[in-house]
Amino acid sequence: MTSQIKQALRLNLPAYPFAELERKASEIKASGRPLFDLSIGDPDLSPPSFLIDAINKALEDPRSHQYPSCRGDRDVRSSVARWFKGRFGVDIDPDKQVCILIGAKEGLGNIARALVNPGDIVATPDPAYPVYFRAGCKLVDGRQLGIKLDPENGFLPDLSKIKNAKILYLNYPNNPTGAEAPDDFLVELADLVKQNPDMTLVYDMAYSEMSFNRPPRSILEFTPDAVEFHSLSKMACATGFRVGFAVGEPNRISALIRMKEEIDSGVPLPFQRALAAMLDAYDGSTPPPEVFKYREIFSRRKTLLSDALEKHGFDIFRTDATFYIWFRVGDDELPFIARALERGVLLTPGSGFGSNGKGWVRASVTAPDETVSAAAEILTGLV
Ligand SMILES: Cc1ncc(COP(=O)(O)O)c(C=O)c1O
Known part of the structure; x- marks a missing residue:
């Protein structure tokens, strides 16, 4: 019944x-x-075959049969830090500044749960990947401040409109518009972060490797006080593997890990190993x-x-x-x-x-x- x-x-x-x-x-x-x-x-395309090999090999490792680490396997976090240095030239501490995620989507939602109290302002671009204004705002009883993105400004926000936000979500290369963020915009954004120490900039780079002519810059090249999200999904045409990671300012990463510890038990080790295999396959910034x-x-x-x-x-x-x-x-x-x-x-x-x-x-x-x-x-x- x-x-x-x-x-x-x-x-x-x-x-x-x-x-x-x-x-x-x-x-x-x-x-x-x-x-x-x-x-x-x-994506309809297949992930690199060396990712499947990494998964198969990891399945035979008895550690894969036990609970994974919620923040992510230490070796995998080290691969993230190595990749970040080679790809963006930024030093990252794998013990304090990395959290492996069940896809970027999970982390983009959980960071709000970790930082936003009812009634806090969450600034989200409009248009935007819906997770920011739904899981990142509505589901945590936040108050949404929509920031218009228009073609006249290359779908970049007017940063002077962002006031008193607890979280500011931004995403470049951008879904849905495909827009990219020029360096002078990132300089301005880093300045906004400096002026607003209580605000957390959540910078979503799920498409960082899907730029055809020039590799996009990380916001962490411009300010250490942000949290950046990455994903294996688009980089490796592996949306089903459900693995991504957050990197950035240690206190915010620690809050995200605290929230995740209450809710999930991390990404299965074989898929974490697939992420490491992908990142380790880079030669510096060359994929x-x-x-x-x-x-x-x-x-x-x-x-x-x-x-x-x-x-x-x-x-x-x-x-x-x-x-x-x-x-x-x-x-x-x-x-x-x-x-x-x-x-x-x-x-x-x-x-x-x-x-x-x-x-x-x-x-x-x-x-x-x-x-x-x-x-x-x-x-x-x-x-
Ligand atoms: C902007 C943006 N961020 C994050 C994600 C989610 O990525 P993941 O598959 O790692 O959860 C998507 C998926 O479409 C996206 O468009």
């Missing part, structure tokens, strides 16, 4: 946008119709060949779809980072999404990323070339 369970009021949120997209995709698949899914940023291949494929697909859409009059925010295309359709956003869906193309409405995303659409080129080409043909036929 089912009883009516009343969920906690804080869960009184609209359905998580990507869960809703997954449901729509399953519906189309179940009906037998062809599906061209450009919605969720979930292994697989990352160059991923960049080449995503960049080519982005150009293919952007060119096709632009030719048909769509206003594209062109960038050389991430596997997302962010384009403007104006008042037609939801009808356009619905017309695309009728023809089997699944896209993400811009308003799912915040009210300032209204009028925009995100397409993710994380589907095979043929799917992207077929979707381009369908979408350009909709105008």
